[in-house]
Amino acid sequence: xxxxxxxxNDAEKAKLIEMTKDAIxxxxxxxDWEVGNAFSAMLKRSRIDLQQAIEAIEVYQEIPLxxxxxxxxxxxxxxxxxNIYAYDAYILQCAIEHRLPLISLDKxxxxxxxxxxxxxxxxxxx
Numbered sequence: 001x002x003x004x005x006x007x008x009n010d011a012e013k014a015k016l017i018e019m020t021k022d023a024i025x026x027x028x029x030x031x032d033w034e035v036g037n038a039f040s041a042m043l044k045r046s047r048i049d050l051q052q053a054i055e056a057i058e059v060y061q062e063i064p065l066x067x068x069x070x071x072x073x074x075x076x077x078x079x080x081x082x083n084i085y086a087y088d089a090y091i092l093q094c095a096i097e098h099r100l101p102l103i104s105l106d107k108x109x110x111x112x113x114x115x116x117x118x119x120x121x122x123x124x125x126x
Contacts, residue, residue: 024064026094026100028069028093028094029067029069030087034087036057037087039053039056039057070093070094075089082112092118095113101120102119102120103120105123
């Protein structure tokens with residue numbers, strides 16, 4: 001499965017962890033930068049402090065991820081087609097190329113994935 005990194009409340013986080021416990025999780029090479037960017041943004045907005053960011057990154061680094069390459073041109077086409085950020089397009093392209101389901105709490109990304117014929121594993125938000 002391809003997982004879209006989502007930073008969410010503890011109940012939703014627990015659901016995601018349970019759903020991915022024994023799964024092979026695949027992600028594009030950009031995943032580390034996306035995670036770093038998300039924590040940087042949360043620090044900038046004072047939503048978390050540095051210690052919380054470091055601890056969360058340590059938890060993230062324990063997730064067994066298989067990093068895969070994607071077709072950058074196709075990802076940029078997706079970004080243009082749906083007017084989405086490149087990071088989101090990389091996740092979609094990863095699911096398309098590797099014929100894997102997507103798990104995400106991002107409703108917009110889930111809708112786009114469905115339109116593109118990507119199988120989606122839905123997580124009911126708390």
